[in-house]
Amino acid sequence: MTTMAQKPQSQAQSAGPVPAPELTGVQTITFAKALTLAMSDAMATDTSVLVFGEDVGTLGGVFRVTDGLTRQFGEERCFDTPLAESGIIGMATGMALNGMKPVVEMQFDAFAYPAFEQITSHVAKMGNRTKGRVRLPLVIRIPYAGGIGGVEHHCDSSEAYYVHTPGLTVLTPSTVTDAYIMLRDAIASPDPVIFLEPKKLYFAKDTVDLDALRARYAPAATAETTIGKAVIARQGTDATLIAYGPSVAVALAAAETAAAEGRSLQVVDVRSLVPFDDETVAAAVRSTGRAVVIAEAPGFASMASEIVARLQERCFHTLAAPILRVTGFDIPYPAPRLEKYYLPGVDRILDTVDELQWEDS
Amino acid sequence: MTNHPEFLEYTGNAGRAEGYLLPSATPVQLIDPDGTAATAEGYKENYALPDPAILLEGYERLVVGRRVNDQANALVRQGRMAVYPSSTGQEACQVAAVMALRSSDWLFPTYRDTVAILGRGVEPMEVFESLRGDWHSGFDPHQYNTALPTTPLATQLLHAVGVAHAAKLRGENTVVLALCGDGASSEGDFHEALNFAAVFHVPVVFLIQNNQYAISVPLIHQSVAPSLAHKAVGYGMPGERVDGNDLAALLAVLGHAVDRARNGGGPALVEAHTYRMESHTNADDATRYRDAAEVAQWVPKDPLRRLKTYLDDAGLLSAADSERFAAAAETLAATLRDGLNTETSPDPAELFRYVYSEPTPQLREQSLLLTAELAAGSANLEGALR
Numbered sequence: 001m002t003t004m005a006q007k008p009q010s011q012a013q014s015a016g017p018v019p020a021p022e023l024t025g026v027q028t029i030t031f032a033k034a035l036t037l038a039m040s041d042a043m044a045t046d047t048s049v050l051v052f053g054e055d056v057g058t059l060g061g062v063f064r065v066t067d068g069l070t071r072q073f074g075e076e077r078c079f080d081t082p083l084a085e086s087g088i089i090g091m092a093t094g095m096a097l098n099g100m101k102p103v104v105e106m107q108f109d110a111f112a113y114p115a116f117e118q119i120t121s122h123v124a125k126m127g128n129r130t131k132g133r134v135r136l137p138l139v140i141r142i143p144y145a146g147g148i149g150g151v152e153h154h155c156d157s158s159e160a161y162y163v164h165t166p167g168l169t170v171l172t173p174s175t176v177t178d179a180y181i182m183l184r185d186a187i188a189s190p191d192p193v194i195f196l197e198p199k200k201l202y203f204a205k206d207t208v209d210l211d212a213l214r215a216r217y218a219p220a221a222t223a224e225t226t227i228g229k230a231v232i233a234r235q236g237t238d239a240t241l242i243a244y245g246p247s248v249a250v251a252l253a254a255a256e257t258a259a260a261e262g263r264s265l266q267v268v269d270v271r272s273l274v275p276f277d278d279e280t281v282a283a284a285v286r287s288t289g290r291a292v293v294i295a296e297a298p299g300f301a302s303m304a305s306e307i308v309a310r311l312q313e314r315c316f317h318t319l320a321a322p323i324l325r326v327t328g329f330d331i332p333y334p335a336p337r338l339e340k341y342y343l344p345g346v347d348r349i350l351d352t353v354d355e356l357q358w359e360d361s
Numbered sequence: 362m363t364n365h366p367e368f369l370e371y372t373g374n375a376g377r378a379e380g381y382l383l384p385s386a387t388p389v390q391l392i393d394p395d396g397t398a399a400t401a402e403g404y405k406e407n408y409a410l411p412d413p414a415i416l417l418e419g420y421e422r423l424v425v426g427r428r429v430n431d432q433a434n435a436l437v438r439q440g441r442m443a444v445y446p447s448s449t450g451q452e453a454c455q456v457a458a459v460m461a462l463r464s465s466d467w468l469f470p471t472y473r474d475t476v477a478i479l480g481r482g483v484e485p486m487e488v489f490e491s492l493r494g495d496w497h498s499g500f501d502p503h504q505y506n507t508a509l510p511t512t513p514l515a516t517q518l519l520h521a522v523g524v525a526h527a528a529k530l531r532g533e534n535t536v537v538l539a540l541c542g543d544g545a546s547s548e549g550d551f552h553e554a555l556n557f558a559a560v561f562h563v564p565v566v567f568l569i570q571n572n573q574y575a576i577s578v579p580l581i582h583q584s585v586a587p588s589l590a591h592k593a594v595g596y597g598m599p600g601e602r603v604d605g606n607d608l609a610a611l612l613a614v615l616g617h618a619v620d621r622a623r624n625g626g627g628p629a630l631v632e633a634h635t636y637r638m639e640s641h642t643n644a645d646d647a648t649r650y651r652d653a654a655e656v657a658q659w660v661p662k663d664p665l666r667r668l669k670t671y672l673d674d675a676g677l678l679s680a681a682d683s684e685r686f687a688a689a690a691e692t693l694a695a696t697l698r699d700g701l702n703t704e705t706s707p708d709p710a711e712l713f714r715y716v717y718s719e720p721t722p723q724l725r726e727q728s729l730l731l732t733a734e735l736a737a738g739s740a741n742l743e744g745a746l747r
Contacts, residue, residue: 050530076530082560087519087553094523097502098467100530114549121513122520125497129509132715133501166716190718228721275721 022068026209032202034176035065035141038183039103041214043073046101049187051078053088053105053141062107063143063202085111089118089140093126096136096192103187109144110153116161123192124167135190139183144172145246145296147200147343149336156333157297159245162194163273163306169227170273172196174248176206178226178271180213185225188217193227196273198246230277232284236266239290239353242281242307244270247294247344254349265353273303281307282314289320290356294344299327321357381405384590384600388634391609394662396670405601408613413677419456419608420672421686423665426452426476428690432697433475433492437643441701443494446473450606450638453664454570456480457611458538461566461619469508469521469539473570477540481507485693486700495707514545518554518567525563536622537565538615544575546592547583555630559596564622566615567630570605572637577650593630605633606664609671636662709735 021041023029029037043049051069053061057080060067069078081088085106092102106112112119119140126136146155162170169191173182179197186193216223233248234255243251248269255265268284270277285291291311295304308323326344334342385404392410393399401408411419430449437445448455451473459480462468470477478488483500490499491510498509508524511517521539528535545551546569558565569589573580586592593600599621603614611633618629636659640647647656672678713720713728720728 082553082556084553084556086550087522087557090516090519090550090554091523091526091557094520094525095527096523097508097520098524098527100527117513118516118519118550122511122516127717128715129497130501130715131496131498131711132718133503135718169717275717275723278722 021210021214023210025211026207028205028207029176029210030202031173031176031179031197031204031206032063032065034179034208035183035197036067036069037210038180038187039066040069040072041217042103042184042187043069043077045217047077048099049077049101049103050095051103051105052081052092054081054083054085054107056080056105061105063199065141065143065197065202066105085113085115086118089115089123092138092140093118093122093136096138097126097134101137101139101187103139103141106140106142108150108154109142109156109158112140112142112158115140119162119168119194120165124165126167127191128167136192137187137190138192139186139189139195140193141183141195141197143199143202144196145198145200146333146339147246147296149339150199151336152333155339157245157295157328159194159196159273160297160302162196163303167192168274169193170196171227171271172198172245172273173271174198174201174233174243174245174269176204177208177213178269180208181216181223182226182271184217185227188225189227196245200246201249204249226272228272228275228277230268230270230272230280232266232280233269234265234267236264236288238264238266238288239292239356240266240268240284240288241292241294241349241353242268242270242284243294244273244303246296250344250346251294251349254346254353257346258350258353263353270307276307276310278310278314282311285311285315285323286318289318290353291315291319291323292326292349292352292356293323294326294349296328296343298330299325300330302327321355324352324355326352379594382594382597382599384588384593384602384632388602388604388632389610389614390604390607391613392607392667392671394606394667396667396674398671405599406614406617408610408617410609411612411616413672413675415460415612416609416668416672417677417682419453419460419612420665420668420678421682421689422456422459422480423452423608423668424686425690425693426456426480427665428694429476429479429697432694433489434639434643436697436701442489442492444642444644445475445492446642447639448473448476448637450659450663451570451572451635452476453608453611453668454568454605454633454635455540457608457615458540458568460612461615462536462538465506466535466619467506467508467521467524467537469517469524469537470510471514471517471540471542471545472510472512473542474510474540478507478510479693481505483507485696489697489701493701493705495705496711515541515548515550515554517541518545519550519557521565521567522554522558522561522563525558525565526561529561529563534623535564536619537563538568538619539565540568540570542575543569543571543573543580543583543589544578545569546589547575555592555596555598555628558628559598562627564625565628566618566622567628568615569630569632570635571632572605572635574637574641574647574651576641576645577647579651588632590630590632596628596630598628598630600630600632602632602634605635606662606667608664608668635664
């Protein structure tokens with residue numbers, strides 16, 4: 001992967017005078033607002049960036065993530081489509097083939113499935129198929145995962161389908177800062193990106209310096225891309241919790257509780273599922289010798305399984321205990337009143353940490 | 362709908378607004394199977410026979426296209442190619458599609474449209490790279506404004522809509538012509554593509570080559586619509602049907618649709634009635650699902666034969682022309698033979714190179730693993746030879 005934040009490609013079109021952003025400096029904003037700003041800033045600097053999907057125009061999206069973009073950039077650059085997900089991804093593919101950088105929204109995780117053929121058979125394969133002659137700079141934003149009391153088909157953790165498909169970059173931010181910079185990095189990527197947004201975090205707030213975040217994308221900036229880079233979300237020495245997306249906050253809460261009980265847990269935020277940062281994650285696990293992988297998706301044949309497999313291949317001789325998983329059960333995502341039994345929670349994580357053969361150390 | 366001022370002016374089909382969208386009552390035919398100019402009356406537009414020079418060019422393209430099919434079928438039988446979906450009998454649709462477009466326009470072909478891809482000027486061996494099994498594609502779509510043929514059905518129609526939409530947003534006057542078959546009209550992406558094209562009012566002409574079969578399944582099991590062209594009405598775009606073995610009619614109908622799209626008139630759907638004279642591919646056996654008598658009925662409707670008769674009768678085809686066309690066809694056939702008889706060795710290192718713009722660390726590792734395996738393998742082979 002490239003190590004520099006990528007600038008708009010040669011096909012980018014100048015937007016003329018860049019309008020002053022509505023928000024500047026240090027601001028307390030939501031995760032959703034950070035995503036909106038990432039799109040509006042990218043659209044302001046590159047007219048080939050387009051936003052479309054279901055209800056993203058006048059309404060601003062069912063989660064308001066595209067709020068104001070049509071007003072700011074006009075109906076040609078942020079617009080509603082007919083209600084057809086394969087159509088959205090297929091049209092976006094053609095637009096990317098013809099010089100545009102579409103950032104499209106799938107309204108909910110399970111509503112992206114009609115687009116599965118376009119994503120897996122065309123979006124993912126085009127670069128390889130053409131020996132790199134055609135790259136599709138396309139971002140597919142998908143609100144995913146549960147914890148919001150959503151009805152059926154609104155809470156799936158569908159990452160395994162995408163990470164299993166060669167050619168796709170798969171990202172999932174867990175902080176307000178990452179929501180902004182990872183979406184900017186995704187838009188700047190020449191490759192198609194599946195951008196998974198934990199919907200329970202949309203209204204989480206943080207105070208960020210927008211000028212500093214934007215400076216990463218200034219013409220002469222040298223900030224590193226977040227693609228392919230995991231981060232240590234919390235330092236710790238006894239065991240490593242590995243999480244991504246909606247589970248990072250749960251892992252951090254578990255680490256906080258454990259600290260009060262005298263156990264120091266490190267937390268790794270994977271954030272780039274593909275490409276996976278073997279180096280950072282394996283180094284973290286080697287530093288503690290114990291690890292638990294946490295994810296909302298059913299555990300069978302999952303991203304969590306892949307992480308465990310990769311770690312035991314790389315860290316076997318430094319492990320004090322088998323790496324364990326705390327994942328969703330292997331069942332369809334449950335109804336709202338039952339989801340609390342399904343979701344990985346602090347207690348289940350700490351119980352699992354207790355099973356890491358501490359008696360042997 | 363301000364998109365369709367024609368609605369307000371059209372008075373045919375009992376004066377109903379959607380009447381403008383309906384196809385002509387019978388498929389448009391300008392030259393009948395006997396090679397005689399047909400009466401071009403009763404159709405929804407005033408279609409005229411193309412100029413002799415255009416017909417002559419079209420005939421040359423048909424002759425070359427037929428030779429490509431014959432040669433490719435022979436090369437498959439000789440084991441020089443993995444697979445070839447023949448379009449023998451359907452060449453007129455592909456030739457007309459190519460001739461209706463400018464080089465700056467885009468063509469979206471299917472896997473059966475090798476003749477059309479060659480017609481766009483793609484280097485022959487670039488076309489056949491995928492058919493011989495060296496890689497999944499062989500040419501740069503941007504170099505020829507021609508998309509790679511897709512194997513999934515109807516998915517490319519949405520890509521065509523996207524290419525047209527991007528061009529429209531930039532104010533270009535590009536037209537996109539997208540091909541599909543009768544089977545593809547059953548796919549969800551067919552519906553979504555036509556609907557998106559109509560809603561966004563983008564310049565795409567959809568051409569269904571209705572060759573009557575989707576592998577073994579006849580049209581009656583795909584659709585009971587009055588015609589596939591009638592489907593256009595449901596999307597709010599005009600539909601038209603045309604004799605798919607009559608190059609003159611195809612040129613007139615597609616030319617009209619392309620001009621209309623270029624002038625901001627929006628998308629159109631054209632259904633061409635033709636017939637797949639051979640099996641689906643060399644791996645198929647058409648005798649299992651259709652009678653020889655049925656196939657025989659289509660032999661006299663052959664697109665080359667009827668145009669040649671017309672040109673001969675009109676004194677438009679000289680012996681020198683015929684010789685020149687045959688020579689061009691033989692030259693291309695020889696290029697295919699030579700190309701496919703030349704051994705190639707696809708490079709396994711390329712397996713990892715293009716999946717992402719920059720190979721991921723994991724792909725670098727896997728590439729090194731394969732490289733080491735290959736090095737060890739060749740060492741073992743050398744040892745055995747000693």
